[in-house]
Amino acid sequence: MKGISYRRYGGPEVLEYGEVRDPKVGPDQVLVKVRAAAVNPVDWKCREGRLDAVLDAVFPVVPGWDVSGVVVRPGVSVTEFAPGDEVIGYCREDFLSRGTFAEYVAAPVRTLARKPRNLSFEQAAGLPLAGLTAYQVLVKALNLKRGETVLVHAAAGGVGSLAVQIAAHLGARVIGTASERNHAHVRGLGGEPVTYGEGLGERVRRLAPEGVDAVFDTVGGDTLRTSVGLLAPKGRLASIADPEVLGHGGRYCFVRPDAEDLTRLTELVEQGAVSVPVQETFPLERTADAHRLSQEGRTRGKIVVTVDPGGEGS
Template sequence: MRAISYSRYGGPEVLEFGDHPDPKVGPDKVLVKVRAAAVNPVDWKAQAGYLDTIFDTVFPVIPGWDVSGVVVQPGVSVPEYAVGDEVMGYVREDVLSHGTFAEYVAAPVRTLARKPRNLTFEEAAALPLAGLTAHQVLHRALRVRSGDTVLVHAASGAVGSMAVQIARHLGARVIGAAREHAQDRVRELGAEPVPYGDGFLHRVRELAPHGVDAAFDTVGGQVLKDSAHLLAPEGRLASIADGEVVGLGGHYYWVRPDTDDLTALAELVEQGALTVRVARTFPLDRAADAQRANQEGGLHGKVVVTVDWPDH
């Protein structure tokens, strides 16, 4: 199969396009014919070696954790899927080696769910990591419920935009913090926009004079510290960006693959309660350019790598 890989740590320049052995399909895995794979910041951070203390790395590494595609072969202990089923997944394993920027990926069944019928493959590939992060933080770490006031940081970003929509679906009032140029996007998602910059704390306190019930930090640093000051007396705090949140009485959260959670997200999409936006797509052999686009940021939507098949 053709795939993107790297044989040493570095930036986009270490990515190479070439032939690799087809993946083996273990008993609990599903061979997926990849149609699209989204780019996430964790991809290029892992590629730079920043996660070397928590993940073993087996070179060459095929990057990518998000995927959508079609089942080619279910493993012998996988009755859940049949050949031809359309699936999506957050295909994170405990070793960096066989990712999703390839024509095929052997995905553990625990990482997959059925693709929403009303999403394209590109949109479906953009959902798993960001959507699961938002879903799990709101439900497990922040325990958001109807009537809560929730502060979401970087509310126009990949995780933030999902968090706004899911929190709104739960019946919460959402204050969305974002840069000045993204205020319309935040409003479109259903949140009350607040721009960063001088006077940020004052602007949030005007909207929530008694404090917010939950704050979802996706930035870290000073943003995290500001969030702690904006909480109501029993307010909950969670961060996916800064472990210092624990010292502030909050939760530091890492997303995990979960079929049930991913299925719940698919149901929200099919109900029209959750939308996914793709900003740019690149063919597989231009994955380095896709990675650069993700690093540059400023896009209201995900960057997705697509696999061109002769029959599509």
């Protein structure tokens, strides 16, 4: 089958398009015909070897954890899905090797849920990792409640754009940092935009003089440190970007596959509470260009790679 792989850590140039090994389908796995796969920052961080301390790489590595596609064959112990079912998944395993940037992926059943009926395959591919990250931080780590105020950093990005919508659906007031060009976009998602950079603390204080109840940090560094001083008494802080948050009494979060949470996200999408903004799509053979765009760090919504866009061969 055709796919993307890399044989060593490095920059986008190590990504190769060509033949990759066909996946074996274990008892608890589902063979999925890939229609689209989303690019996330963790993909290029893995490619550069930044997660080598926690994830073994079995080369050649097929990258990618996000997928939308059609079930071809469930494993012998799988009863949740049948051939022809349209699914999405955050197909992370505890090693790097069998990713989603290929024509087929053998996805652990624990990582899959039904695809939202009202999304294209391209949009649906952008939901799992970013959506689960946003949902698990807001609901489980921050325990965000109706009527509270939450500050979401990088509110126009892949995770941030979904976090704004989920927080608004929960009944929270959402303040979101974004560049000036993305302010209208953040408003459209249900947030109150504020420009990031120097003077951020003062701008947020003008909007929330008593402080914010929760901060969802996706940036780290100075942004995280500024956020500490913006918390109301008993305010909560969570970061997906910087373990320094632990020293400030906050939570350091890493998203985990969860079929129940992913099903809840599907429900929110079908209810119209959450949409998945897609900035740009690339064909599979241009995955390296998709990685380069992601690394620029100025995306609005998701970057998606189409693998079998018209359903040929499914």
